[in-house]
Amino acid sequence: MSLSPERTVAELRELQELTGDEKGAQRVAWTKTWERGREWLQKKIAPTGAEHEVDEAGNQWFTLRGESERTLLIGGHMDSVPNGGWLDGCLNVLAGVEVLRRVAEEETPPLTVRLVDWADEEGARFGRSLFGSSAAANSMTDQAELRERHDADGVALPDALAGSGVDLDYVLEAQRQLANAAVYLELHIEQGPVLESLDLPLGVVLGTFGVERHLVTWRGQAAHAGSTPMDQRRDALAGAARLELEIREIAKRIGGGAVCTMGSVVTKPGIVTSVVETAECLLDQRHLDATQLAEMLSNTEAASRKFAHEENIEVEWEKIWSIEPIPFDDRLIELADESVREVAGSSHRLPSGPLHDAAEVARAGIPTVMLFVQSLRGLSHTKLEDTKEEHLELSVQALDRLTDKVISLLADES
Numbered sequence: 001m002s003l004s005p006e007r008t009v010a011e012l013r014e015l016q017e018l019t020g021d022e023k024g025a026q027r028v029a030w031t032k033t034w035e036r037g038r039e040w041l042q043k044k045i046a047p048t049g050a051e052h053e054v055d056e057a058g059n060q061w062f063t064l065r066g067e068s069e070r071t072l073l074i075g076g077h078m079d080s081v082p083n084g085g086w087l088d089g090c091l092n093v094l095a096g097v098e099v100l101r102r103v104a105e106e107e108t109p110p111l112t113v114r115l116v117d118w119a120d121e122e123g124a125r126f127g128r129s130l131f132g133s134s135a136a137a138n139s140m141t142d143q144a145e146l147r148e149r150h151d152a153d154g155v156a157l158p159d160a161l162a163g164s165g166v167d168l169d170y171v172l173e174a175q176r177q178l179a180n181a182a183v184y185l186e187l188h189i190e191q192g193p194v195l196e197s198l199d200l201p202l203g204v205v206l207g208t209f210g211v212e213r214h215l216v217t218w219r220g221q222a223a224h225a226g227s228t229p230m231d232q233r234r235d236a237l238a239g240a241a242r243l244e245l246e247i248r249e250i251a252k253r254i255g256g257g258a259v260c261t262m263g264s265v266v267t268k269p270g271i272v273t274s275v276v277e278t279a280e281c282l283l284d285q286r287h288l289d290a291t292q293l294a295e296m297l298s299n300t301e302a303a304s305r306k307f308a309h310e311e312n313i314e315v316e317w318e319k320i321w322s323i324e325p326i327p328f329d330d331r332l333i334e335l336a337d338e339s340v341r342e343v344a345g346s347s348h349r350l351p352s353g354p355l356h357d358a359a360e361v362a363r364a365g366i367p368t369v370m371l372f373v374q375s376l377r378g379l380s381h382t383k384l385e386d387t388k389e390e391h392l393e394l395s396v397q398a399l400d401r402l403t404d405k406v407i408s409l410l411a412d413e414s
Contacts, residue, residue: 002105008091015090019036025090028125044097058131062114064112064113066109066110074113075115076095085380085381096187103403109407118132185406190372205352205358206328209353210325211355219277221233222275224273225272228275234312371399
């Protein structure tokens with residue numbers, strides 16, 4: 001039973017049929033549909049003889065013991081967003097299953113190989129992404145806040161976790177799983193348009209963007225829309241509108257793949273007959289370079305103060321969340337590039353705007369790299385998400401090549 005990328009595509013379709021509907025994938029973490037998909041995964045891997053375990057954070061592990069306890073990890077996540085695509089997350093896992101099968105049928109590997117299905121990467125139900133990987137990486141510090149979170153139906157996060165046998169008080173014990181980890185590999189759809197625009201099936205990820213996320217609140221004065229002259233208005237929305245246009249120019253000046261998004265504006269009193277008194281904006285800024293990310297943030301803050309002064313309004317900034325840029329391992333990037341070129345003829349290196357479990361593993365100090373496979377039209381988190389089947393097959397081959405290269409590298413170092 002040699003490597004069969006075609007089987008991976010067939011199993012992706014099988015999973016789609018099992019856990020999706022006419023609206024898309026429905027494997028939201030901590031739900032019965034998610035559990036059904038994970039049970040299906042266990043049955044697929046069982047013939048390899050890999051040991052199965054679910055840790056304290058709900059992460060699912062499959063282990064092929066090698067001659068050494070040093071471990072090569074291949075990771076992904078089975079959970080999806082509601083009405084999601086057929087590839088996001090589960091491609092990573094099912095490609096890893098195929099590699100695990102190939103390794104299992106050969107002689108005992110010189111090191112241990114493990115496949116991990118991270119719990120709740122998406123954060124779709126409770127708004128807390130990278131749950132299982134951050135617990136394993138020991139970077140989860142928000143357990144107190146998580147105890148207060150509820151889903152749209154009012155279910156508390158601890159109660160949902162308990163339904164899957166997870167106790168929030170013990171999730172950090174999952175960090176023992178990374179004790180012998182030497183390398184972490186992850187394959188993912190790009191979820192963006194770059195590779196398609198270059199007509200390339202595969203790429204190598206340089207790292208994940210750092211993120212700065214803020215609530216920007218503009219305060220003006222409510223006034224009657226009919227009786228207040230234009231030059232006497234203190235319109236809070238004017239500041240927000242000017243900043244929305246300016247962040248495009250700031251990102252352009254910073255360059256290097258900088259992206260800046262005003263994803264929401266909520267105005268009060270929010271009626272047609274009143275000048276806007278308050279405008280609350282959600283701002284998301286991302287860059288692979290920490291210095292340039294900081295510069296983008298400071299430029300945006302300065303622009304907001306300038307606009308507030310000119311519009312005779314006030315502006316306040318409140319930090320919501322941030323994460324530093326996380327570069328991947330240079331040596332692994334080179335091996336990944338070789339692997340991609342061997343199976344696809346050419347490669348391209350690019351950063352990842354979305355966060356991934358790989359970022360948490362890298363934060364824990366484990367050498368990490370990711371492969372991207374082209375996304376058609378750059379779409380993800382929708383049932384329209386798609387990738388050519390021949391590109392999916394190439395991605396499985398590339399992950400397998402990379403696995404072999406890393407095994408050889410680590411064996412030589414032992």
